[in-house]
Amino acid sequence: MLRNFRTYLANQWGLPKEAIDQLCAQINTKQVDKEGFLLKSGEICPLTFFVEKGLLRMYALNEKGKEDILQFAPENWLVSDRGSVYFNEPSDYYIDAIENTTVVLLDQGFMERISDLGPSFRKLNERLLHNHIRHLNKRVKLLLGASAETRYLNFIKLHPDVLLRVPQWMVASYLGIAPESLSRVRRALAKKNFKPGQRLS
Amino acid sequence: MLRNFRTYLANQWGLPKEAIDQLCAQINTKQVDKEGFLLKSGEICPLTFFVEKGLLRMYALNEKGKEDILQFAPENWLVSDRGSVYFNEPSDYYIDAIENTTVVLLDQGFMERISDLGPSFRKLNERLLHNHIRHLNKRVKLLLGASAETRYLNFIKLHPDVLLRVPQWMVASYLGIAPESLSRVRRALAKKNFKPGQRLS
Numbered sequence: 519m520l521r522n523f524r525t526y527l528a529n530q531w532g533l534p535k536e537a538i539d540q541l542c543a544q545i546n547t548k549q550v551d552k553e554g555f556l557l558k559s560g561e562i563c564p565l566t567f568f569v570e571k572g573l574l575r576m577y578a579l580n581e582k583g584k585e586d587i588l589q590f591a592p593e594n595w596l597v598s599d600r601g602s603v604y605f606n607e608p609s610d611y612y613i614d615a616i617e618n619t620t621v622v623l624l625d626q627g628f629m630e631r632i633s634d635l636g637p638s639f640r641k642l643n644e645r646l647l648h649n650h651i652r653h654l655n656k657r658v659k660l661l662l663g664a665s666a667e668t669r670y671l672n673f674i675k676l677h678p679d680v681l682l683r684v685p686q687w688m689v690a691s692y693l694g695i696a697p698e699s700l701s702r703v704r705r706a707l708a709k710k711n712f713k714p715g716q717r718l719s
Numbered sequence: 720m721l722r723n724f725r726t727y728l729a730n731q732w733g734l735p736k737e738a739i740d741q742l743c744a745q746i747n748t749k750q751v752d753k754e755g756f757l758l759k760s761g762e763i764c765p766l767t768f769f770v771e772k773g774l775l776r777m778y779a780l781n782e783k784g785k786e787d788i789l790q791f792a793p794e795n796w797l798v799s800d801r802g803s804v805y806f807n808e809p810s811d812y813y814i815d816a817i818e819n820t821t822v823v824l825l826d827q828g829f830m831e832r833i834s835d836l837g838p839s840f841r842k843l844n845e846r847l848l849h850n851h852i853r854h855l856n857k858r859v860k861l862l863l864g865a866s867a868e869t870r871y872l873n874f875i876k877l878h879p880d881v882l883l884r885v886p887q888w889m890v891a892s893y894l895g896i897a898p899e900s901l902s903r904v905r906r907a908l909a910k911k912n913f914k915p916g917q918r919l920s
Contacts, residue, residue, distance in 0.1 A: 580865060588856060588859055600849045643845065644845065648806075650852055652802045658789055658855065658862065661859065662862065
C-alpha cells in the first residue's frame with residue numbers, strides 16, 4: 519500500500535523506513551473516480567493531494583467559460599491551491615480526476631510532522647518551494663513569448679507520461695494555444711520524424 | 720539610511736529594532752544607474768535584490784529577440800532568479816534598472832541569519848514562499864485565459880505605483896499582449912471614465 523508515496527518520502531525527503539512507517543500510519547487516502555472533483559471554485563480546501571495512482575488536473579474557468587489548465591498531476595506529483603491551504607481563501611480553481619485516482623491527503627500538520635524530524639527537513643522544504651517558484655517563472659516565460667512548438671516540446675520534456683493519457687485539447691489548454699495550433703505543431707514535428715523523448719537539433 | 724529595508728524587516732518580519740540594527744550592519748548595498756544591469760542571461764547570480772529606491776525589471780529574450788517582462792520591482796520588492804540563487808544555474812533572465820536604483824544585496828546567509836533569530840521566522844519565510852507561488856499561479860491563470868482588459872486591471876491593482884513610471888510597451892510586454900491591444904483597452908477604459916484605483920462594476 520502507498521508504494522509511490524513511500525518511495526517519494528524515501529527519495530525526495532531521505533526519510534528512513536521507521537519515520538516513513540510512522541508518517542504513513544497517520545495518513546488518509548481517498549479514491550476519486552474519473553471526472554470526480556477534489557476541489558471546486560468557491561470552496562476552501564485545506565489539503566494538498568499526492569497522487570499515488572491516476573491523474574488529476576487543476577484548472578480555472580475563464581471569462582468565456584473555457585477551462586484553462588494550470589497543472590497536470592500524474593503519479594508522484596503534488597497538487598493544491600495555496601490560496602486555500604495557506605490563506606484560507608475560497609479557491610479560484612477546480613481539481614478533478616482525468617482517470618480513476620487514489621490520492622494521499624496531506625494536511626498542514628503533515629509538514630509539521632516532517633519538520634519535527636529535524637531542522638534539515640525544513641530547509642529541504644524551502645528548497646522545494648524555491649524550485650516550484652523557479653518552474654512557475656519558466657512557465658510564465660513560455661506563456662509570454664515562446665512559439666507553440668517550443669511550448670509543446672517543453673511540455674513533452676516535463677510530462678512525457680501525461681502526453682498519451684490526455685486528449686489533445688487539454689494539452690492545448692495547458693499550453694495556452696488553440697487546438698488547431700497544436701495540430702499544426704504536431705504535423706510539423708511528424709514531418710521531421712520527431713519522436714517524444716528525442717531533442718530536436 | 721535603508722529606511723525602506725528597515726521598515727520591511729519591521730513590518731513583514733516583525734523584527735525588533737536591535738535585530739534590525741544587527742542585520743543591517745552586515746548588509747551591502749549597490750547603486751545601479753538607469754539601464755544598468757544587475758544580472759544578464761548566462762550569468763550565475765547568488766544574490767536576491769531588495770529595492771530600497773528606484774525600479775527594476777526582470778525579463779527574458781524570446782525566440783524573436785523580444786523582451787518579455789517577468790517582473791517589475793519597485794521600492795520594497797524583492798527580485799531574484801531562483802535557478803541561479805538556489806540551483807547554481809546560469810540564468811535565463813536579465814535584471815536591469817528602469818530608473819536609477821539603490822538595492823540591498825541579500826545572500827543566502829541573510830535568510831540563515833533571520834532564521835537563527837527563532838523558529839517562527841522560518842515558518843514566516845515558508846508562508847511568504849507559498850504566497851509567491853499563489854501569485855505566480857494567478858499570473859499563469861491570467862496569461863492562459865483572461866482578456867487584455869482583465870490583465871490590465873489586475874496589473875493596475877498589483878502595481879498602481881509602476882503604471883506611471885514605465886513606458887506602455889513594457890506594460891504590454893508584462894501582460895503578454897500587443898501594444899496595440901493595450902492602447903485599445905486604455906481607450907475603452909477612458910471612455911468609461913475609469914480611473915486607476917477604481918474598480919469597474
